[in-house]
Amino acid sequence: MSQGDDQGYGGDSGGRSDDPYSTLGGTRQTRTRLPDGDGGDHGRRPARTSRSLVTVVGVVVLLIAAIAFANRGGGSNDEASDGNAKKPGTTGTGPTAATGTKPVQGKNGTIPSGFAHDEQGAQSAAANYAVALGSAGMFDKAERDTILDGVIAPSSVEKFRSTLDKAYSGTFFRNVGLNEDGSTPDGFTFVSRTMPIGTKVTRTSGDQSTVEVWCAGLIGLAGEGSTKPVTNGWFTITMELVWIGGDWKAVTHSQKDGPAPVGGDTRASSADEIAGAVNGFGGFTYAR
Template sequence: MSLGDEHEASGGYGGTGQTRTRLPDTGSDPYGTPRRPRSSSRSLVTVVGVVVLLIAAIAFANRGGGDGSSSAGGSANKPEAASTAPSGQRPVQAKTGAIPSGFAHDQQGVESAAANYAVALGSADMFDKAKRDAVLRGIIAPSRVAGFEARLDKAYTPEFNKNIGLNEDGSAPEGFTFVSRTSPIGTKVTEYSAGSAAVEVWCSGLLGLAGENSTTPVTNSWFTITMQLEWTNSDWKIVTHSQKDGPTPVPGDDRASSADEMAKAVEEYGGFTYAR
């Protein structure tokens, strides 16, 4: 049986069990002139069709709007795309001290305020009494400032400062750079009215002393700050504030930077004004 006869009898080389015998190599293709692949145009049409369907499915999944209902269990509770996408609104231009102020009187404005206030609450200034009081006057509702000052004075004690490697007054020891930074990852409004709102801010934070032989090196943490804010004096200000751990991602395998690299980064990289 010739190779051509074998192919036709078996319905193809991968067909019904016929054994294919390969002839000795004669310096040319033992299978003769290559056959034109069958149904290549059909395969191309299939591939193109799959790609078109995939693009359409992605576009449909990313559409905003809709009534949010779905027959799939639990999907109705997922946020719409618009709830996590940036608004594109310009950040505020005014500042109270070093803290952004003059936020819009709407949900986007209160989210922007909460994100920027989270940064202020997690800054190194909070470890210095005079600077901390200035921060509080910029972000706390006037009627609540005295209460916040009293509570935080009890938290940021000389003993607490010493435990994290600082001097009793909150300054960094000579030869060390103190790092305390908070970066908002996202915000969520849980309650809103024209006069008040509750906002959760998911954050990542850095805290520690950068320097040779530091016993409290800079470490990373994840936490969520919940703020109750009110509209007062034409701006959003904090009334109450609390914090809980997480959500926390799985740590990566990145190499930790040296003390010099970390200190240099803190000194050279500035912060942001956050807008929803």
């Protein structure tokens, strides 16, 4: 859920830890001035050379290929599933490459729903559920209950709700910079986002699937003078999913740190820039 959550939700441990967590490929053209011929035909346009003709033909071929490629992706869901989609690990598709299959047909509130009853669908569900369970909405009781109802299997909802009601305590809220009741202090913007990097199925059997989601995340308080500035983290979420009521739902959720890359040398943005980005950039529906 949030980046500081090293303990599993729905597991025996329960609770949350207190430590949250251009270049464009343009073509450079050179104009060559040819010498005038002896006949003095000044102003005559030189004949197009074979090299120029080859260049023009090459550009046209590339354009046609690009248009054909773009049009190929505009088919129906059935066409994508039957013709173009490839299972992870097969020839032509790397383990983290997108398949092109459209992930969902609808939404349950703000959460995508209607995932396919296959491995791809389970991975898409796990990625989108990771986003929901790591969102700022989880810090509000009413929103948290709505999210849980949307992503957790009915048989596990009450266990999750009870565990999380205890985990989202006044002490935890203070540790991430919020007021004790979970509200955001005046003049600040609270940030909690999870961004899936990739997914993989580790176990599958009919109506059950275990999916790992490698994620990056942001959490903290953006604003002038914040003592809990927005920081980033890397973690892997594991979800056990079941197929129930025509969709995938989570029955367990756990999280561990990493894999984390070496930090870059990008300059840290100001609090105002971070707040502006959070308020100005929306999220995505994730698909395997």
